[in-house]
Amino acid sequence: MKIAVYGAGAIGGYVGLHLKRGGADVSLIARGAHLAAIRENGLKLITKEETFVEKMNATDDPAELGPQDYVIVALKAHQAWESAEKIKPLLGPDTAVVTMQNGVPWWYFYGFEGQYANLQMESIDPGNRQWNAIGPERAIGATVYPATEIIEPGVIKHIYGDKFGLGEPTRKETPRVTALAAAFEAGGLKARVYPEIRNDIWLKLWGNLCFNPISALTHATLDVVATDPGTRNVAYQMMSEAEKIGRRIGVHFRVDITKRINGAAGVGAHRTSMLQDLEKGRAIELDALLTSVQEMGRLVDVDTPTIDTVLALTQQMGRVAGVYPVYPEPDLDEIAPEGAVD
16 A cells, blocks of 8 residues: 655654554655755654654655555645645545544535535635645545644654544445555554444534634633633634534534533643634644634624634734745745644
8 A cells, every 4th residue: 555645744643653653655745954854864753652763754845655545635725725835746546635634624525416516715725726726536645633843853742642534425335445444453553433434523623713713812821711701702602603613514413512611621732723823823723723714604604703713813813923824826836835734
């Protein structure tokens, strides 16, 4: 099984290491000092139980690798959009592309019937770049629950979690998705194949769409956002609006809002990924996490006053800080993956 991990950062590298340990033929696409360290020393993973190193093929040029059985895209949403054209050399006739982005994926309405069939969303895939370059029929959805970080070039630290959700947009349990889940399991990861991966995507999105922007605006950690009466209420209202949207397009929520917020509070003094990106001057994933939900609200005629307010404030904050991307036409000669989903 040939697998290329496009964006071998904290999560991409973590997944690649485990897949390699499980016997897959894994190649990593990275850049800069991280790439140089992987080439020289291999990729090291530090966990509470052990530390190990895997030597793997690594490059910054996907064209060197040729067609793969699977391409795991572990870039952030805006980076994945920018890199869509560079994925093409990795695609053979039967290559599957696994999307590990936070938020609403670009293929979301593929496999729907009726009025929403094959709807393409401008907020997360401007100009239909990924839809056209990759093709929704290749997509396998994924939800990511581990927390990892790069502590130095070529070295990843695992903080917690080993669970992943996988699923076909068509809601079918295909040989390709079951084989991928088996590869995850062989490498020591836990992978559950969902008949409707969108439900799991929404469960994670439900928290990200409110906790991330609120924490970025206030610089508060997750426990504070989820327990302070004021910010907790804002989160509750945002989640309530999102739940109405989700239910209108067929989403099933397996927990209620209060349980979801309390679960986030229990994580403790965690700095959300958006807050971390803001503090480090990196582009924030606002469109996939929140603008997309606003777009869906317009689509299904659900009013979103709280979402609209928080989105407008976070967009302005991001523009002032220079960390809110507006999907400019990229220079494909300079694009390379960085970062990963956390």
